[in-house]
Amino acid sequence: MTDWNVYLVTQQRHSKGRDTREIVRAAIAGGVNVVQLREKDVPARERYELGLDLRELTRDSGVPLIVNDRVDIAQAIDADGVHLGDEDLPVEVARDLLGEDAIVGRSVSFVEDAREAERAGADYLGVGAIYATGSKDDIDDEEHAIGLDRLESICEAVSIPVVGIGGVDASNAAMVAATGADGVAVITAITGATDPEAATRALGDAVETGRRR
Amino acid sequence: MTDWNVYLVTQQRHSKGRDTREIVRAAIAGGVNVVQLREKDVPARERYELGLDLRELTRDSGVPLIVNDRVDIAQAIDADGVHLGDEDLPVEVARDLLGEDAIVGRSVSFVEDAREAERAGADYLGVGAIYATGSKDDIDDEEHAIGLDRLESICEAVSIPVVGIGGVDASNAAMVAATGADGVAVITAITGATDPEAATRALGDAVETGRRR
Ligand code: NI
Numbered sequence: 343m344t345d346w347n348v349y350l351v352t353q354q355r356h357s358k359g360r361d362t363r364e365i366v367r368a369a370i371a372g373g374v375n376v377v378q379l380r381e382k383d384v385p386a387r388e389r390y391e392l393g394l395d396l397r398e399l400t401r402d403s404g405v406p407l408i409v410n411d412r413v414d415i416a417q418a419i420d421a422d423g424v425h426l427g428d429e430d431l432p433v434e435v436a437r438d439l440l441g442e443d444a445i446v447g448r449s450v451s452f453v454e455d456a457r458e459a460e461r462a463g464a465d466y467l468g469v470g471a472i473y474a475t476g477s478k479d480d481i482d483d484e485e486h487a488i489g490l491d492r493l494e495s496i497c498e499a500v501s502i503p504v505v506g507i508g509g510v511d512a513s514n515a516a517m518v519a520a521t522g523a524d525g526v527a528v529i530t531a532i533t534g535a536t537d538p539e540a541a542t543r544a545l546g547d548a549v550e551t552g553r554r555r
Numbered sequence: 556m557t558d559w560n561v562y563l564v565t566q567q568r569h570s571k572g573r574d575t576r577e578i579v580r581a582a583i584a585g586g587v588n589v590v591q592l593r594e595k596d597v598p599a600r601e602r603y604e605l606g607l608d609l610r611e612l613t614r615d616s617g618v619p620l621i622v623n624d625r626v627d628i629a630q631a632i633d634a635d636g637v638h639l640g641d642e643d644l645p646v647e648v649a650r651d652l653l654g655e656d657a658i659v660g661r662s663v664s665f666v667e668d669a670r671e672a673e674r675a676g677a678d679y680l681g682v683g684a685i686y687a688t689g690s691k692d693d694i695d696d697e698e699h700a701i702g703l704d705r706l707e708s709i710c711e712a713v714s715i716p717v718v719g720i721g722g723v724d725a726s727n728a729a730m731v732a733a734t735g736a737d738g739v740a741v742i743t744a745i746t747g748a749t750d751p752e753a754a755t756r757a758l759g760d761a762v763e764t765g766r767r768r
Contacts, residue, residue, distance in 0.1 A: 385642030414626035418648045429598030435631045
């Protein structure tokens with residue numbers, strides 16, 4: 343069973359010049375629970391090559407690796423699954439291609455969409471953007487902050503795991519977890535941190551704190 | 556065995572407001588030999604949905620359907636294969652995912668790359684850009700016109716089918732075919748034509764004329 347406490351979404355461009363492999367290695371040392379290869383602005387060939395390296399790093403440490411959008415890259419690098427948004431292939435199609443054992447995640451912002459994704463067979467939900475972040479390229483739909491009340495409603499509406507995403511960092515991760523969310527998904531809170539390993543650990547501690555509330 | 560005489564690459568944005576389904580229907584009526592779903596600027600979900608429709612149209616008429624770049628969309632719509640460029644997944648990876656019967660094509664502009672693609676298992680090559688077209692978004696690398704001599708060298712260097720692409724229309728398709736190329740690949744020569752069916756037929760006639768030379 344996958345733990346969802348701290349879910350890292352990679353983004354080379356927001357890693358302060360450091361390579362994504364270096365960020366992922368540090369996040370693993372800091373106890374990251376899931377890694378998603380995103381890098382939407384990088385060509386497929388380069389994402390594939392990066393993915394092969396991340397697969398090696400994550401497999402060695404037993405961390406699930408998810409690929410954003412591209413089911414074919416997930417297959418090619420033997421990832422554990424895919425994460426899909428509104429503009430990506432439907433959950434059912436990804437399931438057909440990847441099989442029952444794959445992890446298929448879905449981004450949603452509304453209770454009805456969350457229920458629909460669960461019915462369609464999603465294994466978990468990325469819910470957000472919780473907080474507005476200003477950097478539109480970070481996370482799908484993040485320009486519309488949904489807040490903690492909506493997140494809580496979604497957590498109550500579905501029985502699959504939920505991770506809150508969008509503007510989450512160590513200062514608010516406890517509140518996110520206190521809504522009933524299973525974890526937090528972040529980009530820059532880890533990729534942009536001076537010490538990504540410590541940042542990952544701080545996020546994990548905050549999630550644990552919030553969960554006990 | 557696939558005939559390659561006239562290979563249509565779809566591009567909604569260059570179809571003068573007409574739907575790609577309408578263009579493909581007309582091209583089929585005009586005798587098109589292969590259709591490639593490209594639409595790089597359209598989200599995966601929309602490409603998938605368009606692809607399902609194109610699959611129905613092309614299957615009914617026995618025309619092979621190829622998907623640009625996305626192996627997963629090709630799988631999802633049961634296309635006949637994929638067309639890959641330098642920035643897409645490697646030919647060998649697509650072959651692994653799609654199997655021996657799939658058509659895997661590769662864009663190349665140089666003799667050495669053509670030989671390498673053939674060795675990697677490509678079933679055909681899209682070679683270009685033959686002529687400069689000015690519309691940079693049309694076809695990969697089209698900004699660098701390679702001309703007919705280079706095309707001829709590539710045709711001589713490989714034994715797999717070659718289609719010339721980039722700035723090809725009914726006025727120069729015969730010359731392209733006269734180099735030994737198996738056909739011509741076009742976007743706007745069909746999608747931008749007042750009568751796409753007649754344009755397809757004119758291209759086919761020109762290729763036949765050039766081949767007899
Ligand atoms: Ni170009």
